[in-house]
Amino acid sequence: MLPNSYFDDAMRLRLLHNLNTQAWSQHSLFLPETLRADLADECNAMQLSGALREAGMGHALSRITDSTLRGDQILWLEAGRSQACDRYLAIMEDLRLVLNRHLFLGLESFESHFAFYAPGTAYTVHRDQFHDDDSRVISVVIYLNQDWLPEEGGALRLHPIDAAAEDVVPTGAHMVLFLSAEMRHEVLPSTRNRISLAGWFRRRPVD
Numbered sequence: 594m595l596p597n598s599y600f601d602d603a604m605r606l607r608l609l610h611n612l613n614t615q616a617w618s619q620h621s622l623f624l625p626e627t628l629r630a631d632l633a634d635e636c637n638a639m640q641l642s643g644a645l646r647e648a649g650m651g652h653a654l655s656r657i658t659d660s661t662l663r664g665d666q667i668l669w670l671e672a673g674r675s676q677a678c679d680r681y682l683a684i685m686e687d688l689r690l691v692l693n694r695h696l697f698l699g700l701e702s703f704e705s706h707f708a709f710y711a712p713g714t715a716y717t718v719h720r721d722q723f724h725d726d727d728s729r730v731i732s733v734v735i736y737l738n739q740d741w742l743p744e745e746g747g748a749l750r751l752h753p754i755d756a757a758a759e760d761v762v763p764t765g766a767h768m769v770l771f772l773s774a775e776m777r778h779e780v781l782p783s784t785r786n787r788i789s790l791a792g793w794f795r796r797r798p799v800d
């Protein structure tokens with residue numbers, strides 16, 4: 594284990610094994626409850642104040658917004674916006690070091706945003722790597738929802754290349770990560786607000 598790393602040996606081994614064998618991994622209770630609650634409060638406050646923006650698809654000149662294909666509202670994070678966000682970014686930095694040390698991925702940077710899906714909104718099947726930019730290598734999503742019930746919907750449906758689809762329930766403090774280039778996935782509609790932090794480790798720094 595790295596000195597003072599957020600990742601103990603058991604979590605690190607499971608994460609690396611799952612990524613290697615199935616291109617994705619999920620971990621329940623990944624965040625302490627206090628941090629989940631602080632991040633959820635921040636996301637909800639930003640949503641109420643109108644600070645979130647309709648999310649787009651694609652990149653640069655090919656970027657489009659179409660809420661029937663992608664319905665979330667987002668806010669990109671910057672270091673220093675709050676103690677809770679900085680704590681989250683520090684944990685993601687630990688994760689970057691684990692991935693580089695063990696999988697030799699050469700990840701250089703991380704970008705992430707809050708996401709808010711209102712009831713009935715969804716994100717249709719996609720991959721997270723852009724056609725004209727292969728710098729996103731690993732996608733990581735952490736759910737901030739309190740007391741989510743599976744019957745409320747909103748699952749992340751993963752479509753592995755050579756295995757059956759898998760649904761991840763967006764339970765609070767749950768973390769899922771997968772290979773950005775390979776894993777097709779979608780967000781199913783839910784019956785209540787669904788909040789998360791979505792992030793990407795990149796091979797090259799953000800410009």
Ligand SMILES: O=C(O)CCC(=O)C(=O)O
Nearest residue numbers: 716721734749780789791
């Ligand atoms: O919120 C999720 O479960 C996944 C979100 C997603 O696929 C994305 O933002 O690209």
Ligand SMILES: [Fe+2]
Nearest residue numbers: 719720721778
């Ligand atoms: Fe995605």
